[in-house]
Amino acid sequence: MELVIQNLSKTYPNGTQALKNINLTIPTGMFGLLGPNGAGKSSLMRTIATLQEADSGSIMLGNLDVLRQKEEMRKVLGYLPQEFGVYPKVSAEEMLDHFAVLKGISNSRERKEIVTALLQQTNLYDVRKKNLGGYSGGMKQRFGIAQALLGNPKIIIVDEPTAGLDPAERNRFHNLLSEIGENIIVILSTHIVEDVTDLCRNFAIINKGEVLLTGDPLHVIDNLRGRIWRKFIDKHELVEHQLQYEVISSRLFAGKTIIHVLSDVQPNPDFDIVTPDLEDVYFSRIHEAAQREKEEQKELVVN
Known part of the structure; x- marks a missing residue:
């Protein structure tokens, strides 16, 4: 059924x-x-x-x-x-x-x-x-x-x-x-x-x-393989990285901030490739939707 x-x-x-x-x-x-x-x-x-x-x-x-x-x-x-x-x-x-x-x-x-x-x-x-x-x-x-x-x-x-x-x-x-x-x-x-x-x-x-x-969670996770990159940064660097890269998530770990970035290629040598999980899928889709909404709002303002 x-x-x-x-x-x-x-x-x-x-x-x-x-x-x-x-x-x-x-x-x-x-x-x-x-x-x-x-x-x-x-x-x-x-x-x-x-x-x-x-x-x-x-x-x-x-x-x-x-x-x-x-x-x-x-x-x-x-x-x-x-x-x-x-x-x-x-x-x-x-x-x-x-x-x-x-x-x-x-x-x-x-x-x-x-x-x-x-x-x-x-x-x-x-x-x-x-x-x-x-x-x-x-x-x-x-x-x-x-x-x-x-x-x-x-x-x-x-x-x-x-x-x-x-x-x-x-x-x-x-x-x-x-x-x-x-x-x-x-x-x-x-x-x-x-x-x-x-x-x-x-x-x-x-x-x-x-x-x-x-x-299927396993299938959609597999579609992100090779596209999620991680970097440890200081908290004050977050805004700068958000402006420069497609930062889909950030969290604190041992006093440092870990960011996950969506990119088809390594953003720069400071980033490490990571195995994606469903959280990366979730945040990437939420991020993409937010970006689309921003673009639509820009078009409305222009028109």
């Missing part, structure tokens, strides 16, 4: 165009939606989840028209939003049982079996009697996945799920998502590049409401 998004656009009443003619085909498995904060990821997720209307375009899940058959879509959807609230004085077992009732699982014996299985799958069974207010951030996220899995969904959406998790909880969450994504569509919306690198066979980069790139 595939989720096919065609010509999807959304403008909010304040004039912000959150989605600009989005076209995506998302197959079964883990799909990463990568972009900075404010890129339009959450707007796209909310639209797929039938939580807001689109201005134009279509979304099809197999033969299901998502934008017109909202109730049917909700029956096959699991959703873990970025802000997932819980009742702090209710146990995980009680809360999951309540969610199961809301999902239409009326038989108490069946419901108990499902709740037990999901708590075991998310490694929360041993703390099932503990109030949700005492859960760590990672435990709450795993509980969020447990409720998203109720009703055997065909598609699950997780929005910024690992933000704020410590490394151990992040690894546990990754393993859980990887297991879930073997048989259904799982859309992982994030600004954390490593999450997509670790988990996803397909991904898209979205920025300012537009899709900049789609593909």
Whole structure:
């Protein structure tokens, strides 16, 4: 089964165009939606989840028209939003049982079996009697996945799920998502590049409401081989290098600034070639989009 998004656009009443003619085909498995904060990821997720209307375009899940058959879509959807609230004085077992009732699982014996299985799958069974207010951030996220899995969904959406998790909880969450994504569509919306690198066979980069790139992470990384160069500089030299070279990213390391430059040839002997990764792909596309926007603005001023 595939989720096919065609010509999807959304403008909010304040004039912000959150989605600009989005076209995506998302197959079964883990799909990463990568972009900075404010890129339009959450707007796209909310639209797929039938939580807001689109201005134009279509979304099809197999033969299901998502934008017109909202109730049917909700029956096959699991959703873990970025802000997932819980009742702090209710146990995980009680809360999951309540969610199961809301999902239409009326038989108490069946419901108990499902709740037990999901708590075991998310490694929360041993703390099932503990109030949700005492859960760590990672435990709450795993509980969020447990409720998203109720009703055997065909598609699950997780929005910024690992933000704020410590490394151990992040690894546990990754393993859980990887297991879930073997048989259904799982859309992982994030600004954390490593999450997509670790988990996803397909991904898209979205920025300012537009899709900049789609593909297999390994393939798009390979396309950058021989084009990423690194140099250590002093912090005060950054602006000068940005004016002279295509600097796509910079970060601090041991008191020095490391810059990555996009170039088909060695910029000068002070630069070393580096093996690219998905972060380089991400920053190069964001940089290229920013450059195009500058050129378009210049043309508007001239004309």
